[in-house]
Every structure is written in structure tokens, then in C-alpha cells.
Amino acid sequence: MLTLTNNEMTAFLNNDSAARTQANISRRAQTLFQNGYTVDESSVTGLYFITGPQGQEYQVNIGTALGNHCDCAAFDKYATCKHFQAVDLMQRDEAQAAEYDAQDAYDPCELAFA
């Protein structure tokens, strides 16, 4: 039988709750833009402005001089947040779309008869 000391139990519970928090954040990130949030890309590479359904505004930095950052309270607490993860997901989708486009543009027949 597994016996945990009080300290171990506390650590276990805290880890579990941290894992649940992370899962919640990433689930909310995946539906952020369906839930009324919008994103504006600024003229600074990696700086995005997120506007929430109630008009709340957040600044998300991805790989800027500030590093990876969002100015919301959740990011301060968890070092990640749904705004940051939503923009990160969007960037990955765009990169993947660009890759597919590049593959579409590649026509082996054209090269064979060039």
C-alpha cells in the first residue's frame, strides 16, 4: 500500500490541481475566438492585441523583447494563459497553412517537363 506523508499528499494535490489548471487554460485557448474574442496583429512582430467579448483588452507578446508574455492576471499567476495560448495556436495554424500552400504550389510534372 502506498502511504504518503502530509507533505507528500499536499505536493500531490497541488500538482494535480496545477495539471487541471493547465488543462483548463489550454481548453479555453482552443475556443477563445469562437467565444467572442478577437485578435489584432500589431505592426510589431510578435505583439498582438486581444479584445474580449466585454471589451477587455490584453497584450500578448510571442518572442518579442518581452519574451512570451500576456498582461492578464492569469499569466502572472500561471506563466501562461488562454490569450497567450490562443495566439500561439493561431500562429501554428498559419505556419501549417503556409506549408500546405507551398506544397500545393510544388508541381512535379511542371519540373519534369521544364
Ligand SMILES: [Zn+2]
Ligand atoms: Zn492572458
